[in-house]
Amino acid sequence: MMEPLLAILVGLFFAAAIYLMLSKFSIRIMLGIAILGNAVNLLLFTGGRLTREVPPIIPAGLDSLPAGTANPLPQALILTAIVISFSFLAFLLVLTYRAYQDLGTDNTSDMRAAEPDDRPLPPLGY
Amino acid sequence: MAAPTSTVDLSTALITAPVPIGHWLAILPVAHCITLGAVLLMLRGYPRLQAWLAIPGLAALALINAALLAKVAAEGPLTMVMGRWLPPFGIAFTVDLFSGLMAFTAALAALAASIYALADIGESGRRYGFFPLLMLLMAGVTGAFLTGDIFNLYVWFEVLLISSFGLIILGSEREQIDGALKYAVLNLIATTLFLVGVGILYAAFGTLNMADIAGRARDLRGTAPLMTLASLFLLAFGMKAAAFPVNFWLPAAYHTPRITVSALFAGLLTKVGIYALIRVMVMLLPVEREELSLVIALAAAATILVGALGALAENDIRRLFGYIVISGIGNMLAGVALGGLGGISGAVFYALHSMVLMTALYLAAGEIARRGGGFSLSALGGLYRQSGGFTALSLVLFLAACGLPPFSGFWPKVILVKASLDLGAWWLAASILVGGFLTTIAFGRLFLLAYWRPAPIGLTPTVLVASGARWRTGLPLAALTALVVGFGIVPEQLLALSQSAAAGLADPEAYLHSVFLEGGVP
Numbered sequence: 001m002m003e004p005l006l007a008i009l010v011g012l013f014f015a016a017a018i019y020l021m022l023s024k025f026s027i028r029i030m031l032g033i034a035i036l037g038n039a040v041n042l043l044l045f046t047g048g049r050l051t052r053e054v055p056p057i058i059p060a061g062l063d064s065l066p067a068g069t070a071n072p073l074p075q076a077l078i079l080t081a082i083v084i085s086f087s088f089l090a091f092l093l094v095l096t097y098r099a100y101q102d103l104g105t106d107n108t109s110d111m112r113a114a115e116p117d118d119r120p121l122p123p124l125g126y
Numbered sequence: 127m128a129a130p131t132s133t134v135d136l137s138t139a140l141i142t143a144p145v146p147i148g149h150w151l152a153i154l155p156v157a158h159c160i161t162l163g164a165v166l167l168m169l170r171g172y173p174r175l176q177a178w179l180a181i182p183g184l185a186a187l188a189l190i191n192a193a194l195l196a197k198v199a200a201e202g203p204l205t206m207v208m209g210r211w212l213p214p215f216g217i218a219f220t221v222d223l224f225s226g227l228m229a230f231t232a233a234l235a236a237l238a239a240s241i242y243a244l245a246d247i248g249e250s251g252r253r254y255g256f257f258p259l260l261m262l263l264m265a266g267v268t269g270a271f272l273t274g275d276i277f278n279l280y281v282w283f284e285v286l287l288i289s290s291f292g293l294i295i296l297g298s299e300r301e302q303i304d305g306a307l308k309y310a311v312l313n314l315i316a317t318t319l320f321l322v323g324v325g326i327l328y329a330a331f332g333t334l335n336m337a338d339i340a341g342r343a344r345d346l347r348g349t350a351p352l353m354t355l356a357s358l359f360l361l362a363f364g365m366k367a368a369a370f371p372v373n374f375w376l377p378a379a380y381h382t383p384r385i386t387v388s389a390l391f392a393g394l395l396t397k398v399g400i401y402a403l404i405r406v407m408v409m410l411l412p413v414e415r416e417e418l419s420l421v422i423a424l425a426a427a428a429t430i431l432v433g434a435l436g437a438l439a440e441n442d443i444r445r446l447f448g449y450i451v452i453s454g455i456g457n458m459l460a461g462v463a464l465g466g467l468g469g470i471s472g473a474v475f476y477a478l479h480s481m482v483l484m485t486a487l488y489l490a491a492g493e494i495a496r497r498g499g500g501f502s503l504s505a506l507g508g509l510y511r512q513s514g515g516f517t518a519l520s521l522v523l524f525l526a527a528c529g530l531p532p533f534s535g536f537w538p539k540v541i542l543v544k545a546s547l548d549l550g551a552w553w554l555a556a557s558i559l560v561g562g563f564l565t566t567i568a569f570g571r572l573f574l575l576a577y578w579r580p581a582p583i584g585l586t587p588t589v590l591v592a593s594g595a596r597w598r599t600g601l602p603l604a605a606l607t608a609l610v611v612g613f614g615i616v617p618e619q620l621l622a623l624s625q626s627a628a629a630g631l632a633d634p635e636a637y638l639h640s641v642f643l644e645g646g647v648p
Contacts, residue, residue, distance in 0.1 A: 047329030113304040122441040
């Protein structure tokens with residue numbers, strides 16, 4: 001019931017993330033990466049089945065979860081992924097800010113410090 | 127599933143017997159790297175002490191990995207499960223011959239680079255955390271090679287990625303910030319794509335254990351979206367390995383950091399991408415690899431040629447070597463595309479050769495700059511007159527990179543060309559050979575300009591390192607070159623090892639058996 005809705009939401013998240021990451025401006029790329037991380041988290045969450053009011057606890061006398069419970073493992077995976085994507089985003093934001101300060105631009109087309117446009121071709125003879 | 131029980135019977139879920147002492151070897155390399163990294167982090171204030179702890183530490187890592195490799199070669203795959211839960215519930219570390227070979231070679235390359243770092247990374251770089259980051263990078267790389275759990279593989283990717291971010295901006299120069307931004311964004315997107323694949327894979331399979339996935343893929347082929355998964359993994363790992371058309375981040379970034387860092391990255395990181403690609407495509411999803419083989423082969427041919435042509439057009443030798451890395455990745459991809467014993471063993475051999483060779487090449491680039499005063503081909507010259515020994519050593523490395531006999535680059539190319547001709551893929555064989563030919567031209571010109579040409583007028587040779595410190599740069603280069611020569615002249619053993627590694631990937635019965643001991647099979 002909830003799955004199609006969340007699947008559409010995940011699709012919207014991915015679309016927004018890809019649209020933002022296609023931008024030339026580094027801060028929009030960062031926003032895109034933040035949304036991309038959340039899109040993946042939602043995807044993992046949806047992959048683990050969505051149910052309400054059935055706690056994943058094995059009742060007495062049974063060896064396995066009753067049918068209809070959500071799988072708790074994807075939620076553990078999301079927890080890991082959230083921590084990782086948060087720390088990466090923090091690093092990238094600092095790096096972007098530093099790049100803006102040092103290179104004087106947030107337009108990636110103008111970030112040519114490592115690959116200058118006028119770099120020479122190798123000599124053809126001597 | 128067992129019948130309901132009142133008292134919990136743990137024997138179906140947990141091994142209560144103590145761990146055999148030899149099994150600890152599977153987890154020891156990673157534990158060693160993380161512990162040493164943490165200790166080095168605490169010793170931030172003692173840059174001198176750090177180096178003298180890190181280098182013996184990496185030597186110990188190489189020894190541990192050698193012991194692990196010897197054990198795996200003698201006894202077959204080795205599994206250790208966290209918490210002794212029976213697979214697939216516990217996170218498994220499964221080491222087979224392929225992982226063992228890659229981890230051992232990576233440790234050797236890192237050891238050589240760390241000795242070179244004594245001369246290359248000054249006090250400020252060490253205070254900045256070069257050695258702790260190096261140990262954590264090695265934890266990530268080794269963990270990625272040894273793990274038997276696909277989500278765990280993602281975690282190790284992130285560990286090595288965050289340490290590589292720290293290493294690439296060591297020095298905080300403008301070029302480094304620029305290169306690091308492109309490197310960081312594209313690699314993070316690649317790992318996120320990998321995580322998307324893992325999420326869909328878990329939804330389809332209900333397991334993350336690689337052996338379990340390999341076993342279940344046969345039954346799920348009709349219902350699960352395995353082609354989607356294979357394509358996603360191909361894109362994600364291709365991006366990490368810098369395969370065409372997603373290779374442009376590599377030449378934009380690999381020439382910016384310190385030369386030791388470049389050497390480490392060129393030697394290890396792209397090969398982790400190739401390792402993951404081989405592990406997932408060949409062992410877990412072999413039928414899908416077969417379906418995608420034309421796509422992989424086209425990407426491989428394009429990668430080889432783009433790399434070789436890029437190398438021809440570069441004036442900066444570090445960027446030139448960056449394109450050589452890409453060209454090598456194309457050769458390994460060709461092996462993945464071909465499949466079969468020949469293709470996979472060629473790719474495995476090439477990956478091992480490439481780890482040693484690319485590290486050595488970048489270290490040689492550092493040495494060229496130290497002796498010739500820069501990285502620009504138009505300004506270099508007269509290196510042969512300066513030092514005959516270094517010239518001979520460089521020539522060996524260059525010929526090995528071109529794939530000419532009798533050095534280690536020759537054999538994997540022979541295997542790959544033969545495998546593609548056997549399958550009738552003449553155009554793939556042709557692109558491997560043409561790529562090798564173009565690479566030879568690029569290296570020939572580099573040798574001509576930087577070594578044979580008299581030093582340009584007005585350029586005085588820069589001050590050499592004090593002779594007492596020469597061994598710091600000379601020893602790692604000489605050791606890596608000796609490996610390149612040795613495996614070129616006596617390749618039989620390495621050939622046999624890569625063939626049994628490839629056989630173990632193509633038919634993972636032994637791998638599965640090591641994970642699911644009797645009674646644990648799902």
